[in-house]
Amino acid sequence: MVAAIVSAAVLAVPVGAAGSGGSQDWSAAWATGVHHPVPSNDWDGPNWSVDGFNGESVRQVVRVSAGGSRLRVRFSHRYGSQPLRLTGATVGSSGPGATVRPGTLRPLTFGHRSSVTVPAGAELVSDPVPFEVAALDRVTVTLYFAGSTGPATFHQGGLTTSYRAAGDRRADPGDAAFGGATSHSWYYLAGVDVSGVPPRAAGRPGAGGGPAGPSGRTGGSLGATGTVVAFGDSLTDGYGTTPDADNRYPDRLAERLVAQGRRLGVVNVGINGNKLLADSPCYGERGVTRFHRDVLGQPGVRTAVVLIGTNDIGGGGFPDFGCGASPVVTADEVVDGHRALVRAAHRQGIEVVGLTIPPMKGAFGYDTPANEAVRDRVNERLRAGVGYDALVDLDRLLADPTDPDALRPEYDAGDRLHVNDAGAELIAVEVARVLR
Template structure:
């Protein structure tokens, strides 16, 4: 971070766009995963606290919170009658004391709809202490939510938290206020203190039949959610390049199509901007080989995982360390072996796993070099030949400019020749939804 080249590393998270299309294999065959009581309605991959910068904006992760409430708004992909909330202190430097928390239906901005606020408890207590490196899950709470509803989750931290485990690229507004504001339905107390990251919050799970909502279509409100599709990748999965505040990331648009088609599947987006398959980063998360077990296979009700990783390993290989970790040069064999390891891990759990080829990047700053392009071509060739994925979506060809196949089609380019815009995300979501039917 702190330079255009470092920003290029984060941008390289192109990986996600194609991931969902991989779901061509029927998601219903879960094998050992089975039918779970809970489905992940929303999720986020978290990483180390890092300072804000000129490109991603400020964030509160380094200083954390003291005597403050944090209200975070998320959109759930599937509905239910009961929900629970997950939070993480994985990268904290001290035990995290959560003095209290609440959840309610969002009324827009920092407001909560009247009559929907519910306290969250942890083993029947309003407060909980989360050891450094640990995660906790709230007790179930009765609150009917429909697919594509927005929820407001409010955490109150009476004591200093220290640096906060967080997800930097939320593309959604988070609010902060002094004092305990868990039961405040209005937005006035939160003022203008906002951020565009998520803090400590890693998941919202649902169980039970979802209430019907006019105009949502698909479900008759009687059937319960029966599984989770995990979108695993870097910045395209994370939504970089899509419109902030619009829920236009491709996993969001996939969820919309599943709802319209009556598919009762949660979509858990655990993409992290700049993430690599093979190398850890203090800014862009643990390597995919490590976090796959927790962030993908560890989601409740997981039935399928779609994988698009390797863009940053190849394109950022050899970049200097700008404070976000080394970027070792990789070979095509290194990347392909990494994909094979993910496939084996998923299959050991009886979970279907689908792969996506690495999209075009001609003209992308730092990534577009002849050696990098040669490695990308070899990796894609190996993925097409078969590395064990249950299905493969060829994102390279889906997004390529017909006049220049090494480049993104202009109408899908977010502006950096690397990431897709809303239209590109829609194309991916549509292709994936069709593959799932």
């Protein structure tokens, strides 16, 4: 037990700086923002975070935005209530659904051990594993917990199907055991990093130089020279876009960069419901706090893209329904929060792209004259300049020409607040224009 905990402590180290893996430089190819366990609900669907896992395997699929010849996986037990015993884990190239492509499964180790105990509140990085992956490939991570995990640190709005099965299914490439419950959340996964330059993989679905995968999108085979981190709330997390389609705006941005031959990974650390200035037990730590970990702590981070403040403004004054208070905010407070993010990024030499706050007229609870006045004032100040290296004016881009306080109908996901796939594509196009 002592050796296992020491192993976890050694591995739970900061990974943000380039070269943190020794002589190898690492770039984040996929990441998510994690938060407290929360019960299932009608609008977000079922999740397994409160009960966790016991004698079960959980299989999770992610799409990487950059290629490499080596891979490592990051895990988070930040919001755990007890030590977490991870009995073992594997990674493999994704097949349809819960399947893994034959011959691609690789065991993950931690300090050269297959099992590890992670203290509550800690984060963990696997040992590097040789694993050729191209940009826009999907990889599957399978975790096995022989005992009870307790409540699971997770990301609720994954918009990607995760699977669970009884028993140890780490080495099982098939999907028969995973035919039961599914969820659209990610559990314990925090990031997938790549290093090295993979050989061109002609003929691999979704790989550079080969045919398009099932989505019709082709990948790239060159390794990344840095990472773009998309930070924000549900507008970044992708709420309103099609599940299991990778149509969030950071996904579409990654595709555009690959198509342009730009060797930049893109990772998405948006969290549904997140606020810039207030913590929530359901929707994550306040943006001005988690920015330091979720953005500045990413390996190889080069640029941050910031879209946040909608929930501070629209939710201001809401009663506490169990997810924390929603204080009324002023435009000055929101703008000062944006300035704090810019200063923190610039201190580390990271460029920051800001996005104005989109229209929300007609959004239930958010649309009030007072909230609209604050949103207008915040956007005026962002346009005037708060230190961003570039600004994308989403307010004007997404506005209905006949009613500028409302979303254009063709971009509305249906609630007058979130964008659909077409809106996400527009955001990706405009962000790609300003990235250097």
